[in-house]
Structures are given as C-alpha cells and as structure tokens.
Amino acid sequence: MSTTQMLKGILDGCILAIIKDKEVYGYELAEKLEEYGFQSFGEGTIYPLLMRMQKEKLVTSTLRKSTAGPRRKYYSLTPKGELELAEFMERWDYLQSNVNRVLKHEFKGEDNHA
Template identity: 65%
Template structure:
C-alpha cells in the first residue's frame, strides 16, 4: 500500500520531467518510462496519474490527429506543473541523499557488527 503510494509519487515526478521536454502523448510516455527501466509498471498506470495531474492543473492536454490511427492526446506542463517539478526534484534530491546515506552507514556498521 505505502509502497504503491511512494511509487505513484515517483512516477508523478518522472512524468512531469518527461512532459517538460516537449509535448508528448500517453504511449510515448509509457515507452520512455520502460526505456528508463520502469518495465515492471504496467503502461496504463500513467493514465490515472495524468488524469489527476490534469485535474490539479499541473498539465494541460490537446487532441491532435495522427498519421496512423486515432487522435492522440498530447500533454504539456503548465506553470504550476513546472513549479511542481522543481519541488519534486528538490524532494527527490534530499530523499536520495538520505537513502544513500542510510544505506551506506548502516550496511557498513552492519557488516562490522556481524564480524
């Protein structure tokens, strides 16, 4: 439960980062995520997240015709989305540092303790 909660928060951040680059549609985002190693996450997971981010005003969307197949919905970041991404990056840096620090210290002490 808390694990999926955390995962969602992380995915939110990654999606915001992916959308920042250029206007992008759902399938492309999913592909990009799996390239980055999120292959375990089923692709459809991004849509409920996008729905929430859109409701919260972090992203906006526009439908465009595509050469192959049906219309695609392209997403882009709003000003609020940019702010949220900055905040996420800040949170993530701190978290990453804390986790790395904890693991480094504890595994070191753990191995000394058992020795």
C-alpha cells in the first residue's frame, strides 16, 4: 500500500493529457508532473512508459536538436491517443465517484446530503 501502486494505470492518462496540451520530451515531462503537484518521477518511470505508449500507437515522436545536450525526442498525440485520453477521463471520473462513495459510505443512488 503505497502511493506508487496508486499511480498504476493513472500515470498513463496524466501523461496523455500533458502531451495533448503541448508537445513534450521525456526529460521535461518529469518536471511538468511536479508542477502539477506530483512527486518527482525518475527516468526509469518516464521513458519506458513513453516507449510503451508509442508501441501502442498512442503517441508519435520526432527528434529535435537541443541547445544544451543530445537531441530530444518530442512526443505528440495520435488520434488513437486522443481517444484513449477521452476514455481514460471517463474511467477516472467513474473511479473517483465510486471511491468517494465508499469513503463516505453512500450507496449508489442514495443522496446523502449531510
């Protein structure tokens, strides 16, 4: 039971959302996630995830020169990725509702205005 486990299947969606907003490269992504309040993510988390998403054709990548190091791999959403993001948001809303209901001991359909 840790924060780590709770990110499973959720980090994907967050990354899709960030990429949709703006083309991003991996190294930059870790920083962005922190700006949104998340803990700091290591590279062992970010890169494999991005590569997995590319394999599933949710994102595409293009290499671009950097002014301060090796070339960056910029990722952007594919149409399939946009669809996946939309589906993720639905799943997330659903999950949120259910968990919050459990924590407040409200059955579905019950309206329990405190």
